[in-house]
Amino acid sequence: MNEPYTETIIEPANRLSFNFKELWSYRELFYFFTWRDIKVKYKQTVLGVFWVMLQPLFMMLIFTFFFGQRLGVKTEGIPYPVFAFSGLILWNFFSSSVTNAGNSMVLNAPIIKKIYFPRLIIPLSSVLASLVDLVVALMLFILFLFFYPVTINALELVIFWPLAFALSLVGAVGLGCWLAALMIKYRDFRFVVSFVMQVAFFLTPIVYPVSRGSLSVLEYILALNPMYAAITLFRIPMTTDVVDPILIAISICSSFLSLLLGLNYFRKTELFFADLA
Amino acid sequence: MKPILEVQNISKKFLIQHQQLPYLSFRDKLSSLFSSKEATEEFWALRDVSFNIQPGESVGIIGRNGAGKSTLLKILSRITPPTNGRITVRGRIASLLEVGTGFHQELTGRENIFMNGSILGMKHSEIKAKFDEIVDFSGTEKFLDTPLKHYSSGMQLRLAFAVAAHLEPEILIIDEVLAVGDAEFQKKCLGKMETVNRSGKTILFVSHNMAAVGNLCKRAILLDKGKLLREGPITEIIHEYQVAANGANSYEWSPKSPGNSAAYLNKVALNLRGTQPNYTLTVKSNIVSQSAHKDLFIAYDISNSVGIPILQAIPQLQPFIKFSDAGQTIETEIELPPMIPDQYKVSVWIGAHNADTMCWEKEVVAFEISESPAKGRNFPHSHNNGFIVPNSRIING
Incomplete structure (x- = not known):
């Protein structure tokens, strides 16, 4: 090869921050890991990526029947199917990326023990693979909006949808990385994650509005959920309901805090993964 | 540079x-x-x-x-x-x-x-x-x-x-x-x-x-x-x-616990001397009897680094180890054939006859041969071509 060599310094573990430059130089590997995760997920399936659309679609139909029709859950300013579908899409992305990212380091331990690359690539590519699923599911949702009689504020959509996706991404990366590092050390978290995700499903405004407009202490606590803001903002273009800025702000802060803490914990344990895994 | x-x-x-x-x-x-x-x-x-x-x-x-x-x-x-x-x-x-x-x-x-x-x-x-x-x-x-x-x-x-x-x-x-x-x-x-x-x-x-x-x-x-x-x-x-x-090709081994057989191997010491192709391996095995038993004899298996048996040494064909609770040391000298460089492991067997094993301690001591038996050979020996290198020469040249 005629390329000039790259100089690498190997030193004791005392790095203070992530080496984002290095991460960038490994972008191709990042791409390959994501590509592999997507490929492997739908190998030997007939419907393939359509499952990403079918899951929220069927869940929406079931919840519409039981919660919307039978229980008559009130979703002010937004038809119930749109309410449930929008919540399910974002939640599916969040829960699958947190779960997959959490398991990713343990699953890829054989690679970690043999080859060096920035470890962050592994949980990040899991999240990215789920993001591709989100895009596919979103297309079905957009198609659904065309046929469902609901008025959409285009300006709000341009502002709030990207914001909602960004917030879900921030929360997913933060929690996912934190769990990935924890799981390398304590395998217990494998059991914790699925349980917590199930509980969180009902503590997030996915299939019914969690808050009732009365600003009780409980509502502030529920707003600590990073997905609270993401899902609420995502619905703004389709609803006439007003959102509470304080609760949104709490949720956004919690998202970014989880990102900071998650990445920091990951960085601290990253160097010793090969010894622990 | x-x-x-x-x-x-x-x-x-x-x-x-x-x-x-x-x-x-x-x-x-x-x-x-x-x-x-x-x-x-x-x-x-x-x-x-x-x-x-x-x-x-x-x-x-x-x-x-x-x-x-x-x-x-x-x-x-x-x-x-x-x-x-x-x-x-x-x-x-x-x-x-x-x-x-x-x-x-x-x-x-x-x-x-x-x-x-x-x-x-x-x-x-x-x-x-x-x-x-x-x-x-x-x-x-x-x-x-x-x-x-x-x-x-x-x-x-x-x-x-x-x-x-x-x-x-x-x-x-x-x-x-x-x-x-x-x-x-x-x-x-x-x-x-x-x-x-x-x-x-x-x-x-x-x-x-x-x-x-x-x-x-x-x-x-x-x-x-x-x-x-x-x-x-x-x-x-x-x-x-x-x-x-x-210098380091002498190893010792002792069992973690005596075991429950009538006689057990209490200690194995190994020493390798000489140079290729004349290596001599000396193995000292200490045997202790816990209860009455038949006369026994001893044999050694030598396997390579991946566990394939290469040699078996049977120093005495008749059972000769008598009951002795104080323990006795059997010293055996094994003349090794020319073997390729590898780590070899020695297993020790004690028994009355083939089907009557008293104690079989597998791969307890190891020795290393690092010199090629073929003088002047400067490329590695492959494990797939055999482990023993007999003396050979061209006789019609």
Whole structure:
């Protein structure tokens, strides 16, 4: 090869921050890991990526029947199917990326023990693979909006949808990385994650509005959920309901805090993964 | 010219936690809060190791088991960080140990070439350019679009090696573990090493096989208990290693518990003397009787480093070991035939006859042969061609 060599310094573990430059130089590997995760997920399936659309679609139909029709859950300013579908899409992305990212380091331990690359690539590519699923599911949702009689504020959509996706991404990366590092050390978290995700499903405004407009202490606590803001903002273009800025702000802060803490914990344990895994 | 590899005062400390589980769990952490502090012990796998390697050099890293060779390799490939010191690497490092890393059973051969190549550090464009060559080398073109899970293990290995062989790193690390695998794989690896060597790449060769190291390298580094003992021309270092190894070719073994058989092996001591092709192995076995038993005889099996039996020594064909609760030491001298360099393990058997085993302690002591039995041979012996090298000559010349 005629390329000039790259100089690498190997030193004791005392790095203070992530080496984002290095991460960038490994972008191709990042791409390959994501590509592999997507490929492997739908190998030997007939419907393939359509499952990403079918899951929220069927869940929406079931919840519409039981919660919307039978229980008559009130979703002010937004038809119930749109309410449930929008919540399910974002939640599916969040829960699958947190779960997959959490398991990713343990699953890829054989690679970690043999080859060096920035470890962050592994949980990040899991999240990215789920993001591709989100895009596919979103297309079905957009198609659904065309046929469902609901008025959409285009300006709000341009502002709030990207914001909602960004917030879900921030929360997913933060929690996912934190769990990935924890799981390398304590395998217990494998059991914790699925349980917590199930509980969180009902503590997030996915299939019914969690808050009732009365600003009780409980509502502030529920707003600590990073997905609270993401899902609420995502619905703004389709609803006439007003959102509470304080609760949104709490949720956004919690998202970014989880990102900071998650990445920091990951960085601290990253160097010793090969010894622990 | 700047050295391609500068290793400065590298140390690596491990904390050995006694009774440590393979991984932590919350429960362990909780329970350790209440129990007294676990006994941890510091262990320096490497201590202040410094050396430089110039571009194009082939350097052997020699040392007994536990000398710190593997730890050094792990630090060089950045899998684990050093505790102290600094290493400057000017180029891409690849290790043949990484062969097949990241292969996924569900992906097809084609997809795995890209995935594996990328993990090994190749650029996408690089893999594309070499794709046909890789496929050719592996001989799996017919199965390129078949998932890897339908490949035979031999095919998987060929594909893995084909990718690794096209990596073209500036520094290649070869570990002796390479010596295992099927004949074809070994041949390909050795062939690859020679091509890489001739093309002027830098090679770090870690091995017990002195003949192979002597052939590939001009310089060597001798590690002992984590310290750099000596660095210099290959012949001197090999000589020093062999002198040290011969002195250390005496081992002792004792059982952890006496066992419940009527007679048991209490101690085995082994000593290797001489040079090729006249090695003499002396084994002293101490046998203690716990209860009355028939007269017994003793036999030794010698197997190679991967556990294949090579020799059996039966010093006395009639049972002769009588009951003795005080213990008795049987001293046996075994004249070894000319054998290829390897680590050999000795198993001890005591019994009344073939079908009446009293005690069979497998692979309790080991000795190492590092000199080739064929004088002047300067390439490694392959495990696939046999372990005993009888004297042979051309008689019609």
